[in-house]
Amino acid sequence: MKVLVETSARHIHLSVEHIEALFGKGATLTKKKDLSQPGQFACAEKVQLIGPKNTLMVSVLGPARKATQVELSFTDARTLGLKDVPVRESGDIAGTPGIKLVGPAGEVDLDEGVIIAKRHIHMTPEDAEAAGVKDKDIVSLVINSCGRSAILGDVVIRVSASFATAAHIDTDEANATAAFGECYGEIFR
């Protein structure tokens, strides 16, 4: 089955508490652009990450979440000077490194929540059934690009009626496979 391959650049999801700490009491997120996943959106707000070595600006993705989570590439983690950032599924942040966040109205010393996102494929129940896969399956994703074709393993399937079917890889993975522009991959078990 062919799936759209989308590249996630570094970004942050914020809790309501941290939105207020960074952007001011009563502040809410300002939608700038809808993302492919229904209900998810890129925000006008940006947050500065203060690493041991460097700082980086990240876009905020909405809506607010229960826990703040920073998603980086290995390149970003190295730029910031953060060591031992693990490859994790979204939401699985126990024991991950923290980082200092700076917004226009304040700062947050995040205790944990910095991850490198495990590559994954969001799927509707219908598409998962058609592809013969189920939630939490580990599959491979075949990307046939010009000059940097690859089969990425360790891709986790995530199935929900609230998803649109799309594979998400990070900027390092997109660069390594030249998955630029409108790119489609194929699920391979």
Add this chain to the structure above:
Amino acid sequence: MKVLVETSARHIHLSVEHIEALFGKGATLTKKKDLSQPGQFACAEKVQLIGPKNTLMVSVLGPARKATQVELSFTDARTLGLKDVPVRESGDIAGTPGIKLVGPAGEVDLDEGVIIAKRHIHMTPEDAEAAGVKDKDIVSLVINSCGRSAILGDVVIRVSASFATAAHIDTDEANATAAFGECYGEIFR
């Protein structure tokens, strides 16, 4: 066949003319460390690349070559603000972008020579024969890392008696496959 996988960070090879232009009349390269390929070495000298958007420092690799060549990752090219840097084999620089180089003794406006190196495997004739591959063959390289396993396609075989057998990938590719530390891959046809 198992082969050592080495990561090439961004670097520059310089012609004798450009070594003198950047480091002074009569200057030669100062060996800092031998590399895995016999006769190749990392130098104490560094060169600044001046891109349209940002600058980056790169290490010089010796010995001097016939033509100056800059090897970047897609991440580096984007940081510099260079567009349309092609994925090419080393030495194949016709029609590639140029860039301004700055050294302690002068500058060079390079007309062409900026590439993103095509992933490749240096092989001795003996190892190539044992693996059943020959010079210029295109193969796949299986990397089994923890959490980011992948099969990289479009890997070019380069055979020479002057080589040591080792696969070379760039930093984006190493990050995408978590090929850190001492890493071995397998050739797959």
